[in-house]
Amino acid sequence: MSIPVNGRTTMRRTGLSLPPDLSLSEWRHLGQQIHIIADSSAWWLGDWLIFGQEHYPDRYRRALKQTSLDYQTLRNYAWVARKFEPGRRRGKLSFQHHAEVAAAPEAEQDAWLTRAEEGGWTRNELRRRMRMERQSPETSDESAVVQVKVFAERRIRWQRAADIAGLGLMDWIVQMLDEAADDPVPRIPGPAAAPPALGV
Structure with missing residues (x-):
């Protein structure tokens, strides 16, 4: 199956055909679109799995057959999606940003995501900052x-x-x-x- 894009670029499951006269601005725009689709697919799969859990038996066996993804990957997508209701998801941050903070309490999740959003942090930068704070001697004694x-x-x-x-x-x-x-x-x-x- 092929999907024509703006009449010049064709997307297939196994490749992308680009015209030789593609301008720099068109190339950049296409890259942004591909990135959005790739990043959104993790949320989509997570929400799809949660729906399946609530409505259908043997959901993961069916999901594995439909997606060819491994069981642990699907579990992770659903786990992160469950931790963040759609209204709490940050459109300017990736799914992986959310995955980094998913194990934290909700207020802490929001605080870290806000800092990452305002600071323009990559996922790796967010991870690094969280590690630094955990290792800081000033960290609260509530952790064990x-x-x-x-x-x-x-x-x-x-x-x-x-x-x-x-x-x-x-x-x-x-x-x-x-x-x-x-x-x-x-x-x-x-x-x-x-x-x-x-x-x-």
Whole structure:
């Protein structure tokens, strides 16, 4: 399937055909449009998954077949979309900006996004500033330090999952723990107990 754009540029699933006389301003405008579509698609998929969760059974099995995206990626999209009602999403910031602050309390999310918006920060700059504040000795004593020893093999698996999600390892761990706390599934004792089903 091909989609003509302004009669001169053609978009296909596997490529983009540009005319040789494309002006610099047209090229820039096209790039902005592509970026908006790419960034918006994460929100769209997240909202689509949430709708599926509320209306249809076996939502993620169907979603995986429809999108060819891996399960963890879909979980991340839905998790971030759930953390931000559409009215709280900042149009000037990327989905990844929102993902960086999603694990924080709502007031803190808004404060960081406002600072990022006003400062014109990239996602990486937002992440850097958040890390700096967490490491600052002036940080509130309300936070607690939790240390966990894990085998290297497990840490590598976690790091790989965090990389796929586009998060730092600690941010990914916090996200996973928050999800588990939001929807705890009690284990049924006994050898015949089945593992709990994962859901977003």
